[in-house]
Amino acid sequence: MSRVERKRLEKEAKKKNKTRLFKSNEKEVKESEESLEADESAKLPPRLDASRDKKVDDNIDFVTKKIEDRFIARESKNTDPIKKALEKSQDSNYELKNKRLAEMAMKTADKIVSVEDEEMRLKRRRAYLDSKNEVDPDDKPPITVDDIRTEEDINLGIYDRPQVKEIKDIDANLESDININEVKHIDIEKAPFEDVVKVVESRIAAEKIRHEEQKKEEEKILKQEQIKKEVLEKELRERERLKTQQLNLDMGQDQAPKPETSSKKKGWFKRNMDEKNQEEVKGLDQASQSEELSSQENKAEEVKAEEKVQEIKQETKAPILVADEKIDSMGDLPKKGGFKSFLKKLCIFLIAIIVLVYIAGCLIFKDRYFVNTSINGIKADLKTPGDIDKLASDKTANYKLNISGRNDVKDSINGSDIGIAYVKDGSAAKIKADQGFLAWPLAFLDKTNIDGKLNVKYDEAKLNDVVKKLNIFDKKYIKAPVSAFPRFDEKKKDYVVDKGDLGSTPIEASVKNFVASSVKAEATKVEYPASAYKAQKNKADDKRIEKAIAQLKEYDKVKVVYDFEKEKYVAGTKDISTMFNVASEDDYKVELSKDKVREFVRSLSKKYSTYGDAREIPSASTGGKLKVTGGIYGWLIDREKETDYLYDLVKAKKSENNRKPIYAQTAITRENQDLGNEFIEIDLTKQHMWFVRDGKVLIETPIVSGNPNRGDATPPGIYPVNYKTRHATLKGPGYSSPVSYWMPFNGDIGIHDASWQPVYGGSRYLYAGSHGCINTPYSKVAQFYALTKEGMPVVVHY
Known part of the structure; x- marks a missing residue:
């Protein structure tokens, strides 16, 4: 409260004779308090923090009520210490009081100034005096609240009471009020009502200042928030505009549904933000107009607004950051x-x-080679020409050249065999002069190899002799090149271009030049280049290959299915394609080749012909399995006849199913190794013969075979029975013998009766043997004849 207000209140109290507050009744105190509060509250501006104001007003009302209760209690009980002190000291101190009143002037509210005002006045005065180098004779401390002396204080003589006393019977929750009273040096128990009012007014004035500062701070915060929201909305509008442009470019249209949807969302967001801002402003206006708005509602609104800002920041991270940076740095650009x-x-x-x-x-590089420089295989980084001369000379002393090539060929040449030497004639210095020094930074980007520029000499005649003896010219390493050609790929089920074979046929002149240049460059390990070999005549990119493939595809529908009883073989596009000649070394002319058809038939016969194959039989002689080789028994395709037939079939672009090839010889069956379930077994060692069916012996007999001592030994092996006949005459050099049963199986060798043989078996064949036939007792041969079939296998072994 200002000095003027205090003065006005004091004068009004004096006029109404209310200077003695302690004699006022409870009703007057309450009316005075309500009048004072109404007067002060009308002057205070509306505050945002209603809860805080309410708490302070409650504390003030509580203190005031406490003081009023005590005043009433003192009047009713007549125990007021101030009145007792007045009665006791009225007589004894009357003279002392008059003396002191004369000595000092009464200090009233008219003379009270605030400490701040007095200090400012003193500072200005002192500053003025300091500038004049003068001293203020009236330099006294300012008049403060501590110097307040009421009229009753003077009358009672208690103006010199202790400045600080502990306040009793005040609730512990009013610690802030106790501190204020202690700082003000006011004893509430002994203070008159005017001083209490002054204390309350002082506190109300302080709260008023604090609320004004708080209101300014909140207005500043609201302004910053509004700026942030405006920047955010601007960034969002720009972002939506960029999205719309991008979508229009992608869709090739001026407008797209997605940008419109985005614009609707944008408008919805803006309307919500505007409504939210209006609600917040409205809430703030209501808080300013109504002090009864609770702190919980205000805090809830603040938290809700903060959460909304956080959500917006989360959705648009980059724009928020930019906006925040703009706002935060507005004052410090x-x-x-x-x-x-x-x-x-x-x-x-x-x-x-x-x-x-x-x-x-x-x-540095004026007299030295660049980095990443190699001369004749010598690393020349930062070296001088003199260094290179020495290193090149040392290298030729023990020089050896190793060369590798196609078909795993390996060659080597010793420097001593060709008389190699290095001549120091300034060639290294010339290389450095050609390199220069200005372009040295470029040397770090790539490597530089300089070969053949150093003066290296050799004997050409010796080199030519060495070259002729190289392994590259040996016939076992030479292979002719093969041009690219079309072939059928079984995996891809289509024709492809085979790159052919590069071959390894050397060109003597090219080999000689390559070796000479390698020696000149002092190379130690090289590989024959492609130029040293004879090249392919036609490459894989030859357009004529496509024409040849088109001609071959005309035979794709030709298919020949061979029937070999146990299985079938399909000669399709893969096999048919191999029957053509494609002139890959000439003009890629396509022609059906009989030789290649014959090759196919030969491969077919090799797989399905059993002629002369080794077989395992259930031997009656040994009682177990016996492997027998040789002979002419089995299936045999007639290659020439089958070749002619297949050639004509393919040339006519015809197909055939279940074709049985033309056989030169057949067997009993394709089952059981072509032997069937019966055969004749002849053991030349035991001179014995058996007829076996289903693994059982039906007939057996001793025999006499060919005489090996005269060169007529019976050949072992498996043979088919060519035929059988009765009453045949066997003729040969110097003999003619009639027989009753004749069953040939190996040309002129067969089974027959021999009436001239008195006995059979044993070792008789060694001195009285036949010309190769199997002589059989007459009593047994008829039985064999009856069981034997044409084509039946005859197994002969020792």
Whole structure:
């Protein structure tokens, strides 16, 4: 409260004779308090924090009520310490009081000023006196609340009471009020009502100032929030505009549904934000107009607004960050052009360093080779021409050249065999002069190989002799090149271009030149290049190959299915394609080749013909399995006849199913190794013969075979019975013998009766044997004849 207000209140109290507050009844105190509060509250501006104001007013009302209760109690019980002190000291201190009143002037509210005002006045006065180098004779401490002396204080003589006393019977929750009273040095128990009012007014004034500052702070915060929201909305509008443009470009239209939807969302968001801002402003206006708005509602609104801002930030991270940076840095923007100036200075500094480094490099590489430089295989980085001369000379002393090539060929040439030597005639210095020194930075980007420029000499005649003896010219390493040709790929089920074979046929002149250049470059390990070999005549990219493939595809529908009883073989496009000649070394002319058809038939016969194959039989002689080789028994395809037939079939582009090839010889069956279930077994060692059916012996007999001592031994093996007949005459050199049963199985060798043989078996064949036939007792031969069939296998073994 200002001095004027206090003065006015004091004068009004004096006029109404209310200076003695302690004699006022409870009703007057309450009316005075309500009048004072109404007067002060009318002057205070509306506050946002209603809960805080309510708490302070409650504390003030509580203190005031406490004081009023005590005043009433003191009047009713007549125990007021101030009245007792007045009665006791009225007589004894009357003279002392008059003396002191004369000595000092009464200090009233008219003379009270605030500490701040007095200090400012003193500071201005002292500053003025200091500038004049003078001293203030009336330099006294300012009049403060501590110097307040009421009329009753003077009358009672208690103006010199202790300044600080503990306040009793005050609730512990009013610690803030106790501190204020202690700072003000006011004893509530002994203070008159005017002083209590002054204390309350002082507190109300402080609260008023605090609320004004708080209101300014909240207005500042609201302004910052509004700025953030405006920046955010601007960023969102820009973002939606960019999205709309991008979608229009992608869809090739001026407008797209998605941008419209985005715009609707944008409008919805803006309307919600506007409504939210209006609600917040409305809430703030209501808080300013109504002090009864609870703190919980205000806090809830603040939390809700903060959560909304956080959600917006989460959805648009980059724009929020930009907006925040703009707002936060509004008051501290960098000086315009400062970064450009710094960047310019930095560029100048870097350019200066680069120029200095380049000049230093030029000085270094003036007499030295660049980095990544190799001369005749010698690493020449930062070396001088003199260093290269020495290294090249040392290298030729123990020189050896190793060469590899196609078909795993390996060759080597010793330097001593060709008289190699290095001549120091300035060739290394010339290489450095040609290299220069200005382009040294470029050497770090790529390697440089310099070969053949050093002066290396050799004996050409010796080199030619060595070259002729190289392994590359040996016939076992030479292979003719094969041009690209079309072939059928079984995996792809289509024709493809085979790249052919590069071959390994050397060209003597090219080999000689390559070896000479390698020696000149002092190379130690090289490989014969493609130029050293004879090249393919036609490459895989020859357009004529496609024409040849088109002609071959005309036979894709030709199919021949061979029937071999146990299985079938299908000669399709894969096999048919191999029957054609394609002139890959000429003009790629396509022609059906009988030789290649014959090759196919031969491969077919090799797989399905059993002629002369080894077989395992259930031997009656040994009682177990017996492997027998040789002979002419089995299936045999007639290659020439089948070749002619198949050639005509393919040429006519015809197909055939279940074709049985033309056989030169057949067997009993395709089952059981072609032997069937019966055969005749002849053991030349035991001179015995058996007829076996289903693994059982039906007939057996001793025999006499061919005489080996005269060169007429019976040949072992498996043979088919050619035929059988009765009453045949066997003729040969110097003999003619009639027989009753004749069953030939190996040309002129067969089974027959022999009336001239008195006995059979044993070792008689060694001195009285036949010309190769199997002589059989007459009593047994008839039985064999009856069981034997044409084509039946006859197994002969020792």
